[in-house]
Amino acid sequence: MLTPHGGVLQDLIERDVSIKGELLKEAATLKSINLTDRQLCDLELILNGGFSPLTGFLTQKDYDSVVSEMRLADGTVWTIPITLDLNEETASSLQPKERIVLRDPRDGASLAILTVADVYKPNKQVEAKKVFRGDPEHPAVRYLYDTAGDFYVGGSLQAIHLPKHYDYTELRKTPAQLRSEFLYRHWEKVVAFQTRNPMHRAHRELTVRAAKDKLANLLIHPVVGLTKPGDIDHHTRVKVYQEIIKKYPNGMAKLSLLPLAMRMAGDREAVWHSIIRKNYGATHFIVGRDHAGPGSNSQGVPFYGPYDAQDLVEKFASELEIQLVPFRMKEIERWY
Structure with missing residues (x-):
């Protein structure tokens, strides 16, 4: 770890x-x-x-x-x-x-x-x-x-104390709690997956492949704080996550919720996400196409290039220590 x-x-x-x-x-x-x-x-x-x-x-x-x-x-x-x-x-x-x-x-x-x-x-x-x-x-x-x-x-x-949550309390693990759990389970390598959207079959396939490639376990770590205006509410999304986690190979994946207020800051945010997941005990972090980008403006111009996030995380790789797992598949829609 x-x-x-x-x-x-x-x-x-x-x-x-x-x-x-x-x-x-x-x-x-x-x-x-x-x-x-x-x-x-x-x-x-x-x-x-x-x-x-x-x-x-x-x-x-x-x-x-x-x-x-x-x-x-x-x-x-x-x-x-x-x-x-x-x-x-x-x-x-x-x-x-x-x-x-x-x-x-x-x-x-x-x-x-x-x-x-x-x-x-x-x-x-x-x-x-x-x-x-x-x-x-x-x-x-x-x-x-x-x-x-x-x-x-x-x-x-x-x-004094953390803000209280009244929903999904069993899924809201702190960094210390997740780190302790990974040690208890002997999870030496953990690939973290960020999402602010519902997950579907393609996401499951991509994350399973990433875990197998790295001989690692998976942390499904969706954001349930503030995201992009217009995003699907976290209550609906968590129900989806709870169902899809059942479809992973037994013992491979852990679901935990992250109370993060996203900024949708593209490449800078991808580095930030990497740091946060490192603090939560992950050793690898998936960064996909247009990670944490808000899409395009009203003129159709993208706010960020499709692989800007991967490039900036790679630039800081030696200092971040957490390893980048890049996805460059254009046929897979954005999930982050």
């Missing part, structure tokens, strides 16, 4: 379990922020170690480096800015070293305490161009301009 990205699985829930009571008491005295749906997904993956080596939301130094260089300020490969965006009124009320509690907007539960490192105004035009290639029709660019706050707050987190 590969070492987590950055060398250590940053499981903040486990790290802070001994001070959870103290944090809860402190949280009752602090200024609070109700998270957006995307921030909630991001927070969950920071707290459970899925975003290792991150231990908080990006400071301006890390943010600028990720946007321009696809690396954190310390040089570690990281391609998507994970930011806590706020409106001007809220952001202007915060000071460096101040501690604020981050709350689940659904029930008001205290999830974590953020120690503010800095508050900064990003250049959204640069972020849109560098991270998402700038097309105003790209869903992430639209989100950036129409939904995201104009200020970002960076800082480190202390964990």
Whole structure:
């Protein structure tokens, strides 16, 4: 099994379990922020170690480096800015070293305490161009301009507990849980498969072939956080996954759900997905045609080239360590 990205699985829930009571008491005295749906997904993956080596939301130094260089300020490969965006009124009320509690907007539960490192105004035009290639029709660019706050707050987190889920709880495994299960099952090599769409017979055939080629087991790891507007809801998709997993050879595959908020960032997102799956214990990652791309704009122009994602993952291969499993079959429709 590969070492987590950055060398250590940053499981903040486990790290802070001994001070959870103290944090809860402190949280009752602090200024609070109700998270957006995307921030909630991001927070969950920071707290459970899925975003290792991150231990908080990006400071301006890390943010600028990720946007321009696809690396954190310390040089570690990281391609998507994970930011806590706020409106001007809220952001202007915060000071460096101040501690604020981050709350689940659904029930008001205290999830974590953020120690503010800095508050900064990003250049959204640069972020849109560098991270998402700038097309105003790209869903992430639209989100950036129409939904995201104009200020970002960076800082480190202390964990209280993960957001609660009331559906498919038995399928929502953390990185530590999956890693432990792979060790228990003696799964030395694991091929991870990303999808945001329903799976069908062709996907089963492709994933089985990939596992057999690598003499590995399979992690079917669909996204159940935010995806592309208009995508099929996750409840419908999970029912499909639960049925198709029964069609795999006995003992070959494991289904687990990933609470990721996708950005549909094509090549950068493919590298990000690779890092996340490495943190979850995978040794190989399938990247197909137009991986994590949102298709084409209203003029019919693709946002990304069909194999841009594979090329960028290959560029960082030695640093990512997780092995790319490329699919270049044009007759198979996009599933990611």
